[in-house]
Amino acid sequence: MRRPVIAGNWKLNKTIGESLDLVRSLKPLVAEVTEVEIVVAPVYTALAAVAAELADSGIRLAAQNCYPEPSGAFTGEVSPALLKDAGCSHCIVGHSERRQLFGETDAFINAKTTSLLRAGLQVIFCIGETLEERESGQMFDVLSTQVREGLKDLTAQQMNNLIVAYEPVWAIGTGKTASNEQAEEAHAFIRGLLQGCFDQETAATTRILYGGSVKPDNVDGLMAQDDIDGTLVGGASLKAEDFARIVKFGKG
Numbered sequence: 001m002r003r004p005v006i007a008g009n010w011k012l013n014k015t016i017g018e019s020l021d022l023v024r025s026l027k028p029l030v031a032e033v034t035e036v037e038i039v040v041a042p043v044y045t046a047l048a049a050v051a052a053e054l055a056d057s058g059i060r061l062a063a064q065n066c067y068p069e070p071s072g073a074f075t076g077e078v079s080p081a082l083l084k085d086a087g088c089s090h091c092i093v094g095h096s097e098r099r100q101l102f103g104e105t106d107a108f109i110n111a112k113t114t115s116l117l118r119a120g121l122q123v124i125f126c127i128g129e130t131l132e133e134r135e136s137g138q139m140f141d142v143l144s145t146q147v148r149e150g151l152k153d154l155t156a157q158q159m160n161n162l163i164v165a166y167e168p169v170w171a172i173g174t175g176k177t178a179s180n181e182q183a184e185e186a187h188a189f190i191r192g193l194l195q196g197c198f199d200q201e202t203a204a205t206t207r208i209l210y211g212g213s214v215k216p217d218n219v220d221g222l223m224a225q226d227d228i229d230g231t232l233v234g235g236a237s238l239k240a241e242d243f244a245r246i247v248k249f250g251k252g
């Protein structure tokens with residue numbers, strides 16, 4: 001049984017005060033939900049304040065990025081241990097915005113993933129193809145490379161602390177969600193890749209989230225798919241009511 005995960009990636013949005021307002025609104029709306037792992041990812045500067053606000057809730061805290069080195073002359077960077085110190089249990093890596101805007105490679109994402117796992121954090125590992133890659137028939141090759149290179153040298157045991165997020169780049173922030181069938185096809189393929197890289201049990205137990213224009217009105221169909229174990233939500237996670245509805249998927 002894979003426990004569903006609904007994660008909100010707030011990206012570069014919200015002051016500390018606005019972040020606190022959002023979690024204060026969210027907490028009572030999802031207080032009864034126990035069967036879903038709920039995660040929110042504010043900006044770095046709001047992490048510690050949000051962690052304190054979440055202490056009496058089951059909602060978990062993620063960072064949106066990290067740097068793989070533990071300390072040293074890396075101006076402007078934040079290590080996994082410092083994220084843990086700020087109250088994070090999770091960290092997102094490999095988001096397409098970081099791959100595209102900041103030139104992050106699979107090798108760098110692999111270094112971050114390894115470092116986070118060593119520090120005892122849960123990793124939300126993002127992959128996904130662009131529209132051009134999909135339309136030119138490269139989607140499966142792209143996903144395969146991202147999985148193989150990004151998860152290189154990890155053990156099956158480490159995979160217990162890793163969640164994959166499939167986010168087709170063409171569906172992010174565009175309002176164009178992948179159809180249920182398109183998403184399921186990619187998720188089933190990714191599960192097959194995990195079996196090839198690790199073993200059958202790892203493939204069967206790893207949660208694979210879908211991300212890209214997830215909204216209250218499309219989450220139920222996505223979550224009804226066999227290989228979709230949760231969602232990574234951008235825009236709709238910035239409104240407490242919308243995010244709470246997504247957390248309560250399938251309950252109309």
Ligand SMILES: O=C(CO)COP(=O)(O)O
Nearest residue numbers: 009172173212213234235
């Ligand atoms: O990138 C995303 C989550 O990481 C998805 O963003 P949107 O839900 O705004 O499309």
